[in-house]
Amino acid sequence: MIVSGARRFSPVTAFDEALLWALALLLSISLVMVYSASIAYAEADPATNSRFFFLTRHLLFLGIGLVGAGAVFTRPTAWWQKHAGRLFLIGLVLLVAVLIPGIGKVVNGSRRWISLVVLNFQPSELMKFATVIYAADYTVRKSAKMHSVTEGFLPMLSAIVVVAFLLLMEPDFGALMVVMAIAMGILFLGGINLRIFGGLAVMAAAAIVLLIVTSPYRLKRVLGFMDPWEDPYGKGYQLSHSLIAIGRGEWFGVGLGGSVEKLFYLPEAHTDFIMAVISEEFGFVGILVVIGLYVWIVRRAFHIGVEAKKLERYYPALLAQGVGIWLGIQSFFNIGVNMGLLPTKGLTLPLMSFGGSAMLMNLVAVAVLVRVDWENRRIMRGYKV
Amino acid sequence: MRQPQSFARRNAPRPGLIMAPGRVRFVLWSLGALFFLLIVRALYLQTVQQDFLQNQGEARFRRTLVLEANRGVITDRNGQPLAISTPVQSIWASPEDMPPVPPDKLAALARLLEMPVGDVAAKLADKKREFVFLKRQISPELAAEVMALGIPGVARQQEFRRYYPAGEVMAHVVGFTGVDGRGQEGLELAREKMLAGKNGSRVVLKDRRGHIIEDLAAIERPRDGQTLTLSIDQRIQYLAFRELRNAVELNKARAGGVVVLDGKTGEVLALANYPSYNPNNRSALEPEMRRNRAVVDLFEPGSTMKPFPVSMAIEAGKVRPDTWMDTKPYMIGPATVRDSHPKPAMTVTEVIQKSSNVGSSKMALMFAPEQMWTFYDQLGFGRSTRSGFPGEASGRLRNWQGWRPIEQATMSFGYGVSVSLIQLARAYTIFTNDGGLLPVSFTRLASPLPARPVLKPDTARKMREMMMSVTQEGGTAVRAQVLGYHVAGKTGTSRKLEGGRYAANKHIGLFVGFAPATAPRLIVAVMIDEPRGGSYYGGTVAGPAFSAITAGSLRILGVKPDAPSNNTLIPLDQIPEIREDA
Numbered sequence: 001m002i003v004s005g006a007r008r009f010s011p012v013t014a015f016d017e018a019l020l021w022a023l024a025l026l027l028s029i030s031l032v033m034v035y036s037a038s039i040a041y042a043e044a045d046p047a048t049n050s051r052f053f054f055l056t057r058h059l060l061f062l063g064i065g066l067v068g069a070g071a072v073f074t075r076p077t078a079w080w081q082k083h084a085g086r087l088f089l090i091g092l093v094l095l096v097a098v099l100i101p102g103i104g105k106v107v108n109g110s111r112r113w114i115s116l117v118v119l120n121f122q123p124s125e126l127m128k129f130a131t132v133i134y135a136a137d138y139t140v141r142k143s144a145k146m147h148s149v150t151e152g153f154l155p156m157l158s159a160i161v162v163v164a165f166l167l168l169m170e171p172d173f174g175a176l177m178v179v180m181a182i183a184m185g186i187l188f189l190g191g192i193n194l195r196i197f198g199g200l201a202v203m204a205a206a207a208i209v210l211l212i213v214t215s216p217y218r219l220k221r222v223l224g225f226m227d228p229w230e231d232p233y234g235k236g237y238q239l240s241h242s243l244i245a246i247g248r249g250e251w252f253g254v255g256l257g258g259s260v261e262k263l264f265y266l267p268e269a270h271t272d273f274i275m276a277v278i279s280e281e282f283g284f285v286g287i288l289v290v291i292g293l294y295v296w297i298v299r300r301a302f303h304i305g306v307e308a309k310k311l312e313r314y315y316p317a318l319l320a321q322g323v324g325i326w327l328g329i330q331s332f333f334n335i336g337v338n339m340g341l342l343p344t345k346g347l348t349l350p351l352m353s354f355g356g357s358a359m360l361m362n363l364v365a366v367a368v369l370v371r372v373d374w375e376n377r378r379i380m381r382g383y384k385v
Numbered sequence: 386m387r388q389p390q391s392f393a394r395r396n397a398p399r400p401g402l403i404m405a406p407g408r409v410r411f412v413l414w415s416l417g418a419l420f421f422l423l424i425v426r427a428l429y430l431q432t433v434q435q436d437f438l439q440n441q442g443e444a445r446f447r448r449t450l451v452l453e454a455n456r457g458v459i460t461d462r463n464g465q466p467l468a469i470s471t472p473v474q475s476i477w478a479s480p481e482d483m484p485p486v487p488p489d490k491l492a493a494l495a496r497l498l499e500m501p502v503g504d505v506a507a508k509l510a511d512k513k514r515e516f517v518f519l520k521r522q523i524s525p526e527l528a529a530e531v532m533a534l535g536i537p538g539v540a541r542q543q544e545f546r547r548y549y550p551a552g553e554v555m556a557h558v559v560g561f562t563g564v565d566g567r568g569q570e571g572l573e574l575a576r577e578k579m580l581a582g583k584n585g586s587r588v589v590l591k592d593r594r595g596h597i598i599e600d601l602a603a604i605e606r607p608r609d610g611q612t613l614t615l616s617i618d619q620r621i622q623y624l625a626f627r628e629l630r631n632a633v634e635l636n637k638a639r640a641g642g643v644v645v646l647d648g649k650t651g652e653v654l655a656l657a658n659y660p661s662y663n664p665n666n667r668s669a670l671e672p673e674m675r676r677n678r679a680v681v682d683l684f685e686p687g688s689t690m691k692p693f694p695v696s697m698a699i700e701a702g703k704v705r706p707d708t709w710m711d712t713k714p715y716m717i718g719p720a721t722v723r724d725s726h727p728k729p730a731m732t733v734t735e736v737i738q739k740s741s742n743v744g745s746s747k748m749a750l751m752f753a754p755e756q757m758w759t760f761y762d763q764l765g766f767g768r769s770t771r772s773g774f775p776g777e778a779s780g781r782l783r784n785w786q787g788w789r790p791i792e793q794a795t796m797s798f799g800y801g802v803s804v805s806l807i808q809l810a811r812a813y814t815i816f817t818n819d820g821g822l823l824p825v826s827f828t829r830l831a832s833p834l835p836a837r838p839v840l841k842p843d844t845a846r847k848m849r850e851m852m853m854s855v856t857q858e859g860g861t862a863v864r865a866q867v868l869g870y871h872v873a874g875k876t877g878t879s880r881k882l883e884g885g886r887y888a889a890n891k892h893i894g895l896f897v898g899f900a901p902a903t904a905p906r907l908i909v910a911v912m913i914d915e916p917r918g919g920s921y922y923g924g925t926v927a928g929p930a931f932s933a934i935t936a937g938s939l940r941i942l943g944v945k946p947d948a949p950s951n952n953t954l955i956p957l958d959q960i961p962e963i964r965e966d967a
Binding site: 040044139140143185188189190191229232233240241243244245246247248249250251260261263264265279283284287288291294295298299302305306309314317318321324325328329332335336339340341 | 403404405406408409412413416417419420422423424426427428430431434435437438439441442445446481512513590592593594596598
């Protein structure tokens with residue numbers, strides 16, 4: 001019984017220490033593996049020209065992320081609820097801005113980055129966070145109307161459609177999938193009428209199929225994933241190398257630094273395909289540890305939500321579980337892509353892959369989660385939030 | 386699922402039902418199930434699919450490198466290099482791993498390799514190939530320039546190119562190797578195993594840019610080829626080639642060949658053919674030039690055979706050198722055996738000196754066909770010399786059971802039997818080696834191989850004395866004499882067989898001799914094919930070349946003159962041309 005776990009974790013400390021340790025462990029693994037996976041590329045590429053190129057940047061992003069997370073932690077959850085609409089609007093504005101040539105930067109055919117002098121920012125990462133904040137607020141506000149199509153459902157649907165449209169313009173199909181999963185998950189937890197939810201799910205599935213079939217780029221990716229060995233030097237190149245890396249790992253891996261795939265065979269080894277490198281170097285045990293940490297964090301997020309709900313703190317409860325859904329579904333998508341269960345999407349592994357915007361927003365989301373827990377503990381001890 | 390369903394049936398708003406425990410559990414378990422799916426998938430990939438995936442990986446990273454063994458050097462008997470391997474490099478590419486090459490780099494690459502841009506692009510077009518040669522055997526300097534272009538996927542490989550310092554002079558003996566480094570002709574082919582050595586190998590993991598990451602197995606080191614020391618003396622070879630070329634050109638002949646043997650060991654000191662070719666640049670090579678005539682071509686030896694039936698008769702005690710013979714023409718059946726300069730009677734020595742068909746055939750007919758066949762067979766006619774030279778001809782000696790008397794008679798003066806020049810020269814070792822037939826050897830011998838006794842030493846000595854008269858006044862080859870040395874030998878002029886008939890105007894001029902005649906050191910056999918410079922007689926066309934080669938060779942070897950008082954030669958313009966039957 002997972003929900004009853006709340007009884008076992010009686011709050012005696014100010015923070016959820018187990019959660020923080022899991023987080024620290026994940027970030028440590030991230031630091032080591034980003035370095036391990038990027039050494040060869042960083043050293044050989046004249047543009048980077050130092051084996052530490054990605055490591056130093058990753059450290060910088062972690063630093064920025066932790067400072068950001070600290071700042072976010074100081075905001076009460078009520079503050080987020082108050083500014084939820086504004087944050088969602090900012091997210092939308094940035095998603096529009098990134099589409100404007102001159103502001104948005106094109107990398108690999110996708111216009112996903114806004115250039116900020118030295119660093120690039122990915123508005124879609126902010127949008128994932130904004131969706132958690134906004135969908136939770138929306139659900140609480142409209143909780144009385146969750147059975148109504150026009151009042152409870154249509155406003156959220158239109159917001160999702162707008163976001164979906166903007167994300168597809170980039171295009172960033174992966175972010176869209178995550179945003180949709182977060183929004184629908186929060187609506188579901190928030191008690192939306194099952195018939196409405198069912199209808200929405202069917203429509204979303206139909207839309208996804210339509211989007212895949214109508215875009216040669218997406219169709220190619222999907223077909224490449226179906227059988228990477230049919231064309232291992234073309235469509236299936238990246239996936240076949242990811243699978244080889246996993247197969248080479250066996251039970252305990254080839255050892256840290258021993259990956260061959262990261263030596264220019266596997267593209268994006270330190271970003272989207274870092275799990276393949278972890279699998280090769282640490283084997284099945286490494287996969288178990290990393291997945292175990294994600295499961296732990298997701299499970300804690302849901303428990304924190306349940307405890308908040310018991311205190312009748314509905315908004316923080318949905319926030320916590322929204323963060324859980326986000327981290328859970330995105331890590332599933334990413335690892336699933338690495339293992340050939342899902343078509344390539346261009347999604348990072350949360351709290352693990354190299355990438356500034358993603359790391360910042362993931363840490364900020366975790367900070368909100370920790371804040372919800374912190375507030376829970378304060379209230380249980382009789383303090384004010 | 387119980388609670389969400391019951392929830393769904395209610396229409397009334399119930400804020401308290403936000404996050405119904407059932408829904409929370411459903412979402413959490415769903416996420417758990419997805420993670421469980423990942424773990425199952427990981428397990429499947431790392432157990433069931435492990436072999437397949439690892440094989441796919443090995444196919445991509447694992448490479449077996451060949452560590453090329455250095456091919457052995459071929460030297461002459463004094464250690465002078467005749468075939469050496471020089472390092473060159475070949476440029477190859479791996480289209481499979483190559484990003485598209487920018488047009489300017491492609492153009493620069495094509496220019497350096499002196500190839501049309503289209504050809505280079507075509508070689509790189511097949512993205513499935515992981516190895517294709519762009520250009521082989523270029524200089525290391527040029528290869529360095531190509532690598533400086535920095536095109537990913539283009540690599541070089543060390544190879545060796547065979548270089549033949551003696552060029553056309555040694556071409557037929559040494560032969561050559563193909564672009565793959567394996568022997569194709571001559572001794573390069575015959576001694577392939579010894580020269581090639583054994584390539585080593587190294588199994589490595591490579592990253593995608595071709596760097597070796599680690600060795601997967603123990604390195605198998607290459608075993609270099611051995612040095613092949615030939616019996617050839619390069620100085621004699623140069624001399625023989627030069628004199629042969631002169632003789633062929635002077636006599637407007639089609640071709641020619643020379644074999645110089647060590648008369649005491651059977652080693653081949655020189656073997657030359659003309660025309661020859663340059664093994665270092667074989668672009669203009671025609672099959673005709675490539676043939677090692679002295680070893681693979683057969684001809685009817687004519688009068689150069691006569692010493693053999695004579696020695697057989699002396700050995701059997703049927704005649705002595707001073708035995709008088711009736712040399713008037715005579716008939717065997719419908720055919721008449723005659724000499725071109727008929728004399729009613731000659732001594733056995735004169736039969737040799739004047740090259741009498743009548744005399745030699747009469748001596749042959751003193752024996753049964755089986756006896757004569759056995760004698761010829763013992764001399765190695767009709768059998769390969771087993772020198773190991775590729776394509777060596779064994780010659781033709783018909784079985785005695787079918788011999789008619791006229792055939793036995795003509796075989797005594799070298800018709801109806803065909804030999805190669807090296808076989809003929811070798812048979813003369815019975816005269817130089819006191820009756821023992823020596824095997825021929827193209828490699829230097831530490832000590833002579835056992836000879837096969839054919840004649841008594843005394844018979845051999847008598848033959849040497851008789852054959853000395855050939856180069857003396859009244860002999861058929863006064864032009865073959867050498868200052869300071871006694872020379873023994875025998876001329877030969879034979880008509881060539883063309884389509885089973887003897888051609889009227891195609892001859893082979895021969896001289897086979899040895900010197901110093903009193904203590905033989907060298908056997909020199911000269912063959913001039915189809916001389917058309919006026920004379921075609923062996924003594925005239927082959928004699929001077931023999932003389933020059935023998936004189937030079939004896940000097941090179943520092944052989945003590947056995948006729949130091951004989952310091953004048955009969956001037957060539959006063960030498961009457963004594964013709965022999967052709």
